[in-house]
Amino acid sequence: MTTAESASPSSAAGKFDLGALLAERGAERYELHAKYLNHQLPRMLHTIGFDKVYERGEGAHFWDADGNDYLDMLAGFGVMGLGRHHPVVRKALHDVLDAQLADLTRFDCQPLPGLLAEKLLGHSPHLDRVFFGNSGTEAVETALKFARYATGKPRILYCDHAFHGLTTGSLSVNGEDGFRDGFAPLLPDTAVPLGDLDALARELKKGDVAALVVEPIQGKGVHEAPPGYLRAAQELLHRHKALLIVDEVQTGLGRTGDFYAYQHEEGVEPDLVCVAKALSGGYVPVGATLGKDWIFRKVYSSMDRVLVHSASFGSNAQAMAAGLAVLSVMENEQTVAGARATGDLLKSRLSALVDTYELLADVRGRGLMIGIEFGKPKSLKLRSRWTMLQAARKGLFAQMVVVPLLQRHRILTQVSGDHLEVIKLIPPLVIGEEDVNRFVDAFTDVMDDAHSGGGLMWDFGKTLIKQAVANR
Known part of the structure; x- marks a missing residue:
């Protein structure tokens, strides 16, 4: 047996023990990615504060090492249609x-x-x-x-x-x-x-x-x-x-x-x-x-x-x-009908906010594939900040919304594409009314903060601007 093999509990006595390997090396996940895989991924996650350590998933939720519950509105880019670990x-x-x-x-x-x-x-x-x-x-x-x-x-x-x-x-x-x-x-x-x-x-x-x-x-x-x-x-x-x-x-x-x-x-x-x-x-x-x-x-x-x-x-x-x-x-489980009904509820709740928030331009999509688009505000104070973000890199405002949704509300979402001011929601098709309420309440809180003209959200925008300029 080599020195490397004897040092690993996963290979003791010639047996592979996945649980032991993860217990021993799991904390190195970001370092391992930076060294052996796409080195820009951990760098990006660190920059926007997405460098979480998720330990367990079930349905439309997952939990971090501290037991905090997160709502998944991304579904692994649509892979988790039935959520995680359907029995x-x-x-x-x-x-x-x-x-x-x-x-x-x-x-x-x-x-x-x-x-x-x-x-x-x-x-x-x-x-x-x-x-x-x-x-x-x-x-x-x-x-x-x-x-x-x-x-x-x-x-x-x-x-x-x-x-x-x-x-x-x-x-x-x-x-x-x-x-x-x-x-x-x-x-x-x-x-x-x-x-x-x-x-x-x-x-x-x-x-x-x-x-x-x-x-x-x-x-x-x-x-x-x-x-x-x-x-x-x-x-x-x-x-x-x-x-x-x-x-x-x-x-x-x-x-x-x-x-x-x-x-x-x-x-x-x-x-x-x-x-x-x-x-x-x-x-x-x-x-x-x-x-x-x-x-x-x-x-x-x-x-x-x-x-x-x-x-x-x-x-x-x-x-x-x-x-x-x-x-x-x-x-x-009549998943298709459920996705239609839940999607209609989520879209209608979000569409009702368009007239409330001047930064919110459009809500579109079908079922549980929904796009939330942001646009140039009318008020002078918000317009100047919007223009500053757009000058640095289009898409930064949408990123500014995605980050507090995760950091403050533990909801995972994504910007719908490079240089787009659009958030795409593609959650597991098993989400229900309680999850819809959680997302809408969180999104409303983030929009309130953005329209207040101050707060942590715009401070984070400055960090994103610096990052965007440095990458040019």
């Missing part, structure tokens, strides 16, 4: 591990992938087949590949300000230059404004477009496709023998108060749909690309092409079990 999903994972299945042999057909595909397609009546990968970006990559192969055309259209992932293919349809800079060349692509059918038609007339990929509600800024746009875009695309890809990685599985966000618009039947995040139950990474039969038959056109698109960990038993458990819980 049904936990049991399914224990069961599948105990079953000791002959998983990932690659030369057989296990039952769980077929059962999960059948269950997913039951919520997607116009789609026929599923490819399982490991993430949302992989689901998008699959859709891009399938669309280009099925149509024989190279170019993909996407919408301004879109986010579809960060691998090379999905990055090609990312509407934010900050993510794309320095990673060219990418796939042939063209951005069109969300909702602009004329721009879409102009690109389609060039004859080289394979597909348009679109989020029904954009995660960045929480902007919804205008009424009628998805159906009209679908008709235009099909007229030019191009496909409609709908990215439901964040908006799907009940997030917007329907199983898919595109289902809010009648007559929309995408050719390919991407899901991930919440399908995991918060445990095992999983992504899925759902599509029409003819597309899959074209891609997998012969036995020689049986492995032309695959994923080493795709369809693994743990991911499939988690997905099946998630869909079962959603049906049994």
